[in-house]
Structure formats: structure tokens, C-alpha cells
Amino acid sequence: MSKKKLAVIGAGAIGRMHVERARSHPDCEIVAIADPSPAAEAFARAEGLRWFADYAAMLDETKPQGAIVATPNATHLPVGLACIERGIAVLMEKPIADTVEQAAHLTRAASEARVPLLVGHHRxxxxxxxxxxxxxxxxxxxxxxxxxxxxxxxxxxxxxxxxxxxxxxxxxxxxxxxxxxxxxxxxxxxxxxxxxxxxxxxxxxxxxxxxxxxxxxxxxxxxxxxxxxxxxxxxxxxxxxxxxxxxxxxxxxxxxxxxxxxxxxxxxxxxxxxxxxxxxxxxxxxxxxxxxxGDPYHEQLRHFCAVIDGEEQPVCSGDDATRTxxxxxxxxxxxxxxxxxxx
Ligand SMILES: NC(=O)c1ccc[n+]([C@@H]2O[C@H](COP(=O)([O-])OP(=O)(O)OC[C@H]3O[C@@H](n4cnc5c(N)ncnc54)[C@H](O)[C@@H]3O)[C@@H](O)[C@H]2O)c1
Structure with missing residues (x-):
């Protein structure tokens, strides 16, 4: 099985941790990072990864199979929707969104587009x-x-x-x-x-x-x-x-x-x-x-790849995360x- 090509949107504290966990992962590789901050650009360079300031441009150019969204909560809905519109599976960091209404909106959009949505309640x-x-x-x-x-x-x-x-x-x-x-x-x-x-x-x-x-x-x-x-x-x-x-x-x-x-x-x-x-x-x-x-972040990446392949159902779905x-x-x-x- 070839490795899943994933992108990270938002390379702050937790986004970098995902990059680090993916480094030696047998199931996936990170192909690009989108984050406008100079620190994220320097991080991407140090990791040898393509860097974009704009996540939409990154999604269009690199066409990843999945995106890990680790941006501030207020951006989860628009960033998640941008992935879903392009048919790109989403691993959304917790909380799923800033409000219950936004969480329901994102969950509905993913379900209607039949795009997998997993929420990062990693525990x-x-x-x-x-x-x-x-x-x-x-x-x-x-x-x-x-x-x-x-x-x-x-x-x-x-x-x-x-x-x-x-x-x-x-x-x-x-x-x-x-x-x-x-x-x-x-x-x-x-x-x-x-x-x-x-x-x-x-x-x-x-x-x-x-x-x-x-x-x-x-x-x-x-x-x-x-x-x-x-x-x-x-x-x-x-x-x-x-x-x-x-x-x-x-x-x-x-x-x-x-x-x-x-x-x-x-x-x-x-x-x-x-x-x-x-x-x-x-x-x-x-x-x-x-x-x-076992490292839950490592296992979460394995599970995300299996969800992308349709082999597993999300352990934490949009609905589930909305209830939390x-x-x-x-x-x-x-x-x-x-x-x-x-x-
Ligand atoms: N699962 C966990 O245990 C866990 C732990 C920490 C944080 N989180 C969640 O992860 C998310 C990020 O938290 P953090 O602590 O890493 O924050 P952070 O502030 O360290 O990082 C956020 C990054 O997103 C970038 N960013 C902001 N707007 C952006 C945009 N439009 N496009 C691309 N990048 C953008 C910022 O430049 C920054 O580098 C939050 O939702 C938080 O709740 C989850």
C-alpha cells in the first residue's frame, strides 16, 4: 500500500507534533504545510516540506488525500469547508469548531459531500x-x-x-x-x-x-x-x-x-x-x-488513513465531537x- 499524502494546515504547537509523528509513520507522509507565519515557513524549510501561506492554494496545488487542520478554533469551519469542497478528507483538531452551529454545519457538509471527517479527540x-x-x-x-x-x-x-x-x-x-x-x-x-x-x-x-x-x-x-x-x-x-x-x-x-x-x-x-x-x-x-x-497520535494517523480508504469509520465523527x-x-x-x- 502506498503512503497516504497528507497536508498540515496550521503548523503551530499541535500541527508540528502531527508532522513529527508522521515522519516515521508507515501509512502516511506529509507533503506540504500551509501557515502564513514566518515561524511555520522556517519549520517547513527545516523539515524539507513545501510551504504555502494560503491553504486554498496549497490544497489546489498539492491535492493531498487528507488534511490535518490545526489552526485556531475560529478558523475550523472555513478551513474544513475548503477541504470538503475539494473532496479532501479532514482530520480536524478539537474542538471541532467554535460553536455548536458551526460544528453541525461542518458535519453536514462532510456528510453531504461524502468526505470523511475525523475529529482529533486523540485520547x-x-x-x-x-x-x-x-x-x-x-x-x-x-x-x-x-x-x-x-x-x-x-x-x-x-x-x-x-x-x-x-x-x-x-x-x-x-x-x-x-x-x-x-x-x-x-x-x-x-x-x-x-x-x-x-x-x-x-x-x-x-x-x-x-x-x-x-x-x-x-x-x-x-x-x-x-x-x-x-x-x-x-x-x-x-x-x-x-x-x-x-x-x-x-x-x-x-x-x-x-x-x-x-x-x-x-x-x-x-x-x-x-x-x-x-x-x-x-x-x-x-x-x-x-x-x-501506544502513542495515541501515531494511532490516530493510522486510523485517519484507514478512514480515508473507507476501511474504518471515524472513532470520533463530526456528530460525536459536536455532542462533546x-x-x-x-x-x-x-x-x-x-x-x-x-x-
Ligand atoms: N488534541 C490536542 O490535544 C490539542 C492540543 C493543542 C491544541 N489543539 C487544537 O489545535 C488547534 C491549534 O492549537 P495550537 O495550540 O497548535 O495553536 P498555535 O497557536 O500554536 O498554532 C496555530 C497555527 O495556526 C496558524 N494559522 C492561523 N490562521 C491560519 C490560517 N488561516 N491558515 C493557516 N494557518 C493558520 C498560526 O500561524 C499558528 O502557527 C486548536 O484548535 C487547538 O484547540 C489540540
Whole structure:
């Protein structure tokens, strides 16, 4: 099989990571980069890749089989539509778009044009999460009861030098918690109601620095999530799951799923259950799965190529990512209204 020819639109932090992951990938190669910034031009030159300031010109000239869109959220809709109009498959970075309406527009356009659209909720490609989903699907937990997730970390002060990160929409709910909401949906299904409180008491910016969230799942299970970017804490997926070398890995759990028969922790994949007797006073046993280690970004590229070939359906479709986005926006709506919000 010949390697898929992919282009990267937006070669900032995450766009470059995709280029790096594709470098030694057996299934694909990057043929060009579109990004008007001088830094991106220098990066393309250093990588020996064709560079374009204008993504439309790049798509027309290089005719890639797929495009990885890693531009700022506000541009996701127009850039995605430009690819779809040309019949070019899209791997859209998360969030799928800036608003639920734009996300639905993009999803509809892809479906009508029959162009594959995969959204980059990359954690879904982590073998840990795949194994967790299998454990839940096999019914090992019994009836899911309650799930807890922590996304508490300390972002360095320099992170906030960029104005948008201090303003509404630039905070940890939309940037970070969206991943944990996606994990919860991936494992436990749809969220139907959200309650939330947010705070900016520590950093004092317009945007929240901390949020506490309650979820009600369609199944009847409940969830609690905490996110903070000013908490000196190891309890967050980035530090615990070891997906990227620039986060020093910590041997801790961050996600806890409980059910009537057993409970599951992530990312350490411990299943806690009763084997003799079932009650508060009986001993609990713990068993740990060890899935193979895998780089979710690498696997996501493999999957994208298989989606382009029509061999696999997107692990995160436009519809799916739109629901994750709608649930995430519900956190802000619930906090503002001080009342439960339906998703
Ligand atoms: N999956 C993840 O874990 C993850 C992590 C980080 C960022 N992201 C997402 O990736 C996207 C980019 O984030 P980032 O942190 O890399 O941002 P960034 O600011 O580092 O990079 C964005 C790049 O897009 C370029 N750009 C802007 N407008 C453009 C246009 N019209 N055409 C071509 N290039 C354009 C900019 O010059 C910049 O180089 C965002 O949607 C973000 O939410 C996802």
C-alpha cells in the first residue's frame, strides 16, 4: 500500500507534533504545510516540506488525500469547508469548531459531500482508554453508578502571556476539560444534564481558572469533574497517562468509574471487585490490566488513513465531537444560570 499524502494546515504547537509523528509513520507522509507565519515557513524549510501561506492554494496545488487542520478554533469551519469542497478528507483538531452551529454545519457538509471527517479527540486512540471501554462494554462494572474525573494542574504563568488565554472561552473548561468530557462520553454514553460552578478567584482573569461540574448520563449514572489550571497537582490525564514526553509522567489515577459489580480506575486500569461475598464488610480484590503502550497520535494517523480508504469509520465523527462540544458549552451555561442545563 502506498503512503497516504497528507497536508498540515496550521503548523503551530499541535500541527508540528502531527508532522513529527508522521515522519516515521508507515501509512502516511506529509507533503506540504500551509501557515502564513514566518515561524511555520522556517519549520517547513527545516523539515524539507513545501510551504504555502494560503491553504486554498496549497490544497489546489498539492491535492493531498487528507488534511490535518490545526489552526485556531475560529478558523475550523472555513478551513474544513475548503477541504470538503475539494473532496479532501479532514482530520480536524478539537474542538471541532467554535460553536455548536458551526460544528453541525461542518458535519453536514462532510456528510453531504461524502468526505470523511475525523475529529482529533486523540485520547480515544490510547490503548488504555480502548481497554477501559471494553471493560465497561463487557458489563464488568455491572450498572455504572458514578464516575469522577480530576483535571487539576498548574499552568506556568508565561502560558497566560497570550491575551486570549485570559479572556472568555480561553480557559481550562474549553481547552482541557473538553477532553475529560469526551472520555466520559466515550466510556459511559450521552450526558443529558449538566450543573456547574466556576471560579476565577486565584488568577483573577476574566476567564475561569477552576470549575466543578456535575453530569447526569442518559443511563442514569452521575458524574463529577473538577478542572483547575492553578492547582499544583499530579491528578490530570496529561501527567498520568504519559501521552507526551514533555509532561513528566506520574503514577496516579485521575478517572474513577464505579458500578454495582466493580469499579475501574484510569489510567492505571485497576478493577476493584468482590469475589467472595458482596458487601461493605467483605474484602475487595484488585486486578490490573496492562494494555500495550501506544502513542495515541501515531494511532490516530493510522486510523485517519484507514478512514480515508473507507476501511474504518471515524472513532470520533463530526456528530460525536459536536455532542462533546455541546456538553462542554453546557458547563458555561450552567455556571452562568446557576441552574441545571439540558444537553
Ligand atoms: N488534541 C490536542 O490535544 C490539542 C492540543 C493543542 C491544541 N489543539 C487544537 O489545535 C488547534 C491549534 O492549537 P495550537 O495550540 O497548535 O495553536 P498555535 O497557536 O500554536 O498554532 C496555530 C497555527 O495556526 C496558524 N494559522 C492561523 N490562521 C491560519 C490560517 N488561516 N491558515 C493557516 N494557518 C493558520 C498560526 O500561524 C499558528 O502557527 C486548536 O484548535 C487547538 O484547540 C489540540
Amino acid at each position: 480515544r486512540h490510547n490503548p488504555i482508554l480502548r481497554r477501559a471501554r471494553e471493560i465497561v462494554r463487557l458489563g464488568r462494572l455491572g450498572t455504572p453508578v458514578a464516575a469522577m474525573a480530576l483535571a487539576t494542574f498548574y499552568k506556568p504563568d508565561s502560558y497566560f502571556d497570550m491575551t486570549w488565554r485570559r479572556e472568555k472561552g480561553g480557559g481550562p473548561v474549553l481547552i482541557n476539560l473538553i477532553h475529560d468530557i469526551d472520555i466520559m462520553r466515550f466510556l459511559l454514553g450521552e450526558v443529558v444534564e449538566v450543573q456547574a460552578v466556576t471560579s476565577n478567584a486565584v488568577r483573577g482573569f476574566e476567564v475561569e481558572d477552576t470549575a466543578a461540574v456535575l453530569l447526569r448520563f442518559a443511563s442514569g449514572a452521575l458524574g463529577t469533574l473538577a478542572v483547575s489550571d492553578c492547582a499544583a497537582s499530579p491528578w490530570n490525564w496529561d501527567l498520568a497517562a504519559g501521552e507526551a514526553a514533555h509532561y513528566p509522567r506520574q503514577h496516579v489515577n485521575t478517572h474513577f468509574l464505579t458500578g454495582t459489580d466493580a469499579s475501574l480506575t484510569l489510567p492505571l486500569l485497576e478493577v476493584w471487585e468482590y469475589r467472595s461475598g458482596k458487601g461493605w464488610h467483605d474484602p475487595l480484590t484488585v486486578e490490573q490490566s496492562t494494555p500495550h503502550r 462540544l455541546a456538553t462542554t458549552f453546557a458547563v458555561h451555561r450552567a455556571a452562568a444560570s446557576k441552574a441545571p442545563v439540558s444537553v
